[in-house]
Amino acid sequence: MTTATVTSWPRNAESWLDERGKGAWIAAMIVGFIVFWPIGLALLAYMIWGKNMFSKSCNRANRHSNRHAWAMHKPSGNAAFDAYKAETLKRLEDEQEAFSDFLKRLREAKDKAEFDQFMDDRARRRADEARPVDTM
Structure with missing residues (x-):
């Protein structure tokens, strides 16, 4: 494994979870608690403070609508x-x-x-x- 692969997997995992929505983040947190409780606790903290879990920024539909809104105003x-x-x-x-x-x-x-x-x-x-x- 190269250094780029080691440093990029958290970003890839975050993107993968974001694509699947809040349910995937919650499932990952639960699995983290089952496997090793500090992992679940870290995911919970990240979801609350790092990802703004309780705002609309984690909403898949909101990301898509923002992408489409940008495309509608982009000149052809x-x-x-x-x-x-x-x-x-x-x-x-x-x-x-x-x-x-x-x-x-x-x-x-x-x-x-x-x-x-x-x-x-x-x-x-x-x-x-x-x-x-x-x-x-």
């Missing part, structure tokens, strides 16, 4: 294609914003309907409680 060298791409991206962003607004209005309408139903039920219960009971 063809002015006509770049103009078309910019126009299409702008149209998609506008559609996404319109859809988000629609979902927000839909949620608000649903919340209002549920609240109105709650208030109607509450008023009906109070009216039933206030009604005198006939004992005949």
Whole structure:
């Protein structure tokens, strides 16, 4: 084994685990605790402080979306294609914003309907409680 191989295997292992997500890191930590507890403890410390385990930086989908976002804004060298791409991206962003607004209005309408139903039920219960009971 060469020195480059010895020094690069931790980086390769980290990349391999990152590709598989948080579950792979957790499994590696558990195996580390089983094999030799200081290894598991070191992996736990690294996951918490070194890898920002509890942030979105370890999320595989987030890495892919960042890669695609960068590719969407990179010029291709063809002015006509770049103009078309910019126009299409702008149209998609506008559609996404319109859809988000629609979902927000839909949620608000649903919340209002549920609240109105709650208030109607509450008023009906109070009216039933206030009604005198006939004992005949």
